[in-house]
Amino acid sequence: MCKPFVKWAGGKSQLLNEIRIKYPENIEKYCEPFVGGGAVLFDILDKYEPKEVLINDINSELINTYIQIRDNVNELTSILNKYQKKYDGISEDLRQDIYIKKRQEFNSLIVNCAKNNLIKKAALFIFLNKTCFNGLYRVNSEGFYNVPKGNYKNPIICDEESLNHISKLLKKVKIKCGDFEKCEEFIDNKTFVYVDPPYRPLTSSAMFTSYSKEQFDDNEQVRLGEFINRINKTGSKIVLSNSDPKNVDINDNFFDDLYKNYSISRINARRMINSNSAKRGNITELLVANY
Ligand SMILES: C[S@@+](CC[C@H](N)C(=O)[O-])C[C@H]1O[C@@H](n2cnc3c(N)ncnc32)[C@H](O)[C@@H]1O
16 A cells, blocks of 8 residues: 655545545546645555546645656655664754754755755655654745654654655656646546545634645635536546534535535544544544535
């Protein structure tokens, strides 16, 4: 089984069993407009070997990392191996110094990155993801990565075998960076589309996960609903995930209204509704499908 190369907020590894039930029998063409860590992508690449695949995400650093894994995996793992050796077996204080330096280096490459530094930037992206607090990717209003160091005893910074395997799986994959609407022209009646946008927050106090400088508010959810209506007309098969507002307000019909023409199922997921751990528990999430 192929696992994502990063930990990603909203990652679907825990929900794969429920999502798999919805996969069509054959997948010739596959598209994932909000790919994130790609839990579903790697599951599908492993099992179905589709002929044509397009993935997209608005986060340009994440997308650069996908491209470098696909095209330059040897150079990438050679840098990551060096990072791993430097980080192993040293005190937390020394690790903190290394972490801050690497974060500064990454942020300076965000501002000014020559083409020959793209591999280094991808290596730093993976390093930070493996050593930061909770694998979060969060940026400030200027777009700079600002997550503090996490406490892991022996983080695996360079999983060479897995990166080599992912590189092979990605060889035939087209990779785009931008808004989800950029995927529209690829989608036709042979395409299976899995759509996993930033979730609509369940409460106004819910921690907002900022994957990028842009916010994904209710207007964006509606714009996505219109996109779904358009690609539905192509005859593609579509599955979409989102949060279930009914966990906190039984009268909130936002998604039941937006996706009234589709089949909506509610699946069990263990997620945090509230930052208060006492209120963690089983909640439901939505899976919307057009078949
Ligand atoms: C819920 S996550 C996807 C998680 C993914 N399924 C996984 O398993 O890791 C949502 C993703 O949408 C991306 N995103 C946010 N706004 C976007 C937009 N307008 N167009 C495309 N991608 C967007 C974020 O960068 C983030 O990676």
